[in-house]
Amino acid sequence: MMMVLGGAAAAVGFNLLLIPVKLLSSGVSGVAMIIGYLSGLSIGWLYFALNLPILLWGYRVLGRRFIMLSIVNVLATTMFLQLLPERPFTDDRLLAAVFGGVLVGLASAVCLRSGGSTGGLDIVASIISRYRDLPVGLLVVLLNTVIVAALGIVKKDWNAALYSMLSIYLSGKVIDLVHTPHHKVTAFIVTNHTPELVSQLLTLPRGVTILRTRGAFTSEEKDMLMTVTTRFELAELRKMVRGVDPKAFVNVVQTIDVIGEFRRRPP
Numbered sequence: 001m002m003m004v005l006g007g008a009a010a011a012v013g014f015n016l017l018l019i020p021v022k023l024l025s026s027g028v029s030g031v032a033m034i035i036g037y038l039s040g041l042s043i044g045w046l047y048f049a050l051n052l053p054i055l056l057w058g059y060r061v062l063g064r065r066f067i068m069l070s071i072v073n074v075l076a077t078t079m080f081l082q083l084l085p086e087r088p089f090t091d092d093r094l095l096a097a098v099f100g101g102v103l104v105g106l107a108s109a110v111c112l113r114s115g116g117s118t119g120g121l122d123i124v125a126s127i128i129s130r131y132r133d134l135p136v137g138l139l140v141v142l143l144n145t146v147i148v149a150a151l152g153i154v155k156k157d158w159n160a161a162l163y164s165m166l167s168i169y170l171s172g173k174v175i176d177l178v179h180t181p182h183h184k185v186t187a188f189i190v191t192n193h194t195p196e197l198v199s200q201l202l203t204l205p206r207g208v209t210i211l212r213t214r215g216a217f218t219s220e221e222k223d224m225l226m227t228v229t230t231r232f233e234l235a236e237l238r239k240m241v242r243g244v245d246p247k248a249f250v251n252v253v254q255t256i257d258v259i260g261e262f263r264r265r266p267p
Contacts, residue, residue, distance in 0.1 A: 007076025009107035017100030020088035024164035028120030044081030069116025101167035105174030115235035126232035
């Protein structure tokens with residue numbers, strides 16, 4: 001349901017705010033918009049076609065649940081893009097950029113918190129984080145900059161390019177506000193179900209450190225599991241913990257950097 005609602009919100013932001021005034025969103029949707037503006041083809045179907053190979057790639061690398069939820073969102077977004085008319089909610093490009101960016105960012109954040117994604121760069125970034133400890137945020141910014149620059153060069157409309165950059169920036173800020181601004185997070189989990197939970201966490205796949213702890217109030221001894229993961233896997237981690245030990249105490253903190261081995265998907 002959250003994937004469908006996210007798709008509906010994104011489609012509203014596209015068809016009622018960004019597309020009527022010829023602005024761009026980030027990532028794959030921005031590429032679809034440029035091609036659609038230049039060719040006259042349906043942006044909704046272009047969005048689906050561009051996401052399809054990325055979803056197939058992600059299915060091989062990231063696992064079934066994350067990709068299946070992402071597929072639901074991409075299909076819902078495509079459907080709503082076809083159903084909703086492209087009518088300008090406002091002719092003011094600044095208002096369209098601000099509210100369109102906020103709405104699209106909110107849709108992406110809701111999907112990420114629910115264990116899926118809006119496809120496109122979210123999946124690419126998640127795959128990169130499995131294999132390489134690269135600054136994914138910087139790579140996403142650079143790609144979006146290329147997309148926006150292409151709009152300014154091809155259409156010779158630098159006002160649209162700058163407004164699009166504002167919209168993309170606001171989308172990112174909303175995602176950071178609702179989900180998490182860091183690509184890596186550290187989870188501290190206090191539990192009495194160590195073996196079951198460890199076996200689940202290792203399937204992410206992430207390393208787990210087990211620390212023996214004692215509560216100050218009750219003097220009861222428990223295990224505390226420490227694991228570093230990515231924000232794309234945070235929803236799956238929450239689901240695992242709730243499924244194994246609903247009474248577990250979980251503290252998730254933002255991680256600026258990791259020095260040493262950061263376990264990735266085995267070759």
